[in-house]
Amino acid sequence: METLLEIKDLSKSFDLHNLGKHIRAVSHVDIQLNEGEFIGITGKSGSGKSTILKCIYGAYRIQQGSIWYHSKKFGRINLAEASERQMLYLRKHEIGYVSQFLNVMPRTTARQLVQQAILEMGESKSFAEKETEKILTHFELDQELWDSYPTTFSGGEKLRLNIARAMVKKPRLLLLDEPTASLDHDSKIKVKLLIEQLMNEGTTMLGIFHDLEFMNHLVNREYNMQNGVFS
């Protein structure tokens, strides 16, 4: 199996100048993720799990270590050294990120939000419209909500929309940052079905979970984090 992502000796800390503080979030982490694999990371909150995902996605700057990603467009690329434009390209086309928080454009409806995600990849408008309806239906988002602003949605609805938006792109690598936190049982099953479907289609995933029961049925391997290192 090909390696899709290889994290080598990743460390990340934060210097809060105004408070005179230095916070070490992650120390010397190594992860190897093969194509088609699903790896889960567990650990207490504050143990540094999300930091790893944010380093991969480029929301945090990588100061030490390397993250080698096998890109369709750029070949083998160290995300620690990728240009901003390369990261933006990868986010649009190859790497997806789902967090428990929906960060949306104000005054954009649920339907527009999902459509834009598809259009970004260069798909046609009619395709985007069709796929959007398909995925919103799959997640049983009430039809009345499709043309409403997500700011008025409940937590569960927001999350389902968030996942729908990331999954509709069928990214090569999907980062899941506690995607099932605060979901009810039915919604969890929906998410699970879609994750399974993506796995069957060959999407590689790296996920953080609190819900160990949910995770155990899905992942191929798991790591446990404590204080920024794997235990």
Add this chain to the structure above:
Amino acid sequence: MTEFEVPVLSVKNLNKQYGPGCPHCKEGESETLVKNYCQVCGTVYACRDVSFDVFPGEVLGIVGESGSGKSTLMQCLYFDQEVTAGAAFVRSYENGEKNLFQESSQQQRYIRNHIMGKVYQNPLLGLRMNFSSIGNIAEKLIAAGSNHVGMMESRGTELLNKVNIPVHRRKEAPKYFSGGMQQRVQIAKALSNNPPVLLLDEVTTGLDLSVQASVLDLIKSLQRELNISIVLVSHDLGVIRMLADRTLVMLEGKVIEEGLTDQILEDPQHPYTQQLVHSLL
């Protein structure tokens, strides 16, 4: 790292100083400077070695406090001010091989009329307040070489429609419009020659929230539809967060930090950027 794309606009080591400079503050780097001001000769170093690239279809945000040099930078790029030193290249002009700042004023006028559009914070600078709104657009079209009245009329109407100015008000002068409407007329005017690069200087500053929202939505939809590249200057991180793909942070005339917008917001490095982000409501 070599890029996989070609920039639309490339700015290299742009410097702008007000004042002659003296042996004490030469190059704007000496320790006698208070911030970017020389106490000996009174020279202000408004932009110091500013370099950046703008790529096709992206929004580049520039954020910084008042006096950080953002507007001076935009004025230099639109030839409202003469640079002290530096270079800028636009791909659609002479294949991106000629330094715009060294072109004749006639050529610079050509570039303003054909390749760039600018929207000012103050509509008085971007519009003729006594002309009709559609006349303002026609002015820019004429400058860009148009001479067919019917075509200008229909293009003007189309543009005003796009920025949600009611057709029946197209012949009214902007001085009778609200601030938000004036900004939208300015945007229509700036877009009239299909510029590959649009410069937006604090376009929503001073507008009330709902009007600000409508202007921001307009910018976002235009950018998506027309795929123009936008340089967006704002001191408002909320605006930057909503619109910019990448962001530069300026302080005292220098770019002190740059990155993906979420990098700037979630993992700011420079003490000033941290302070700025933590000031966000």
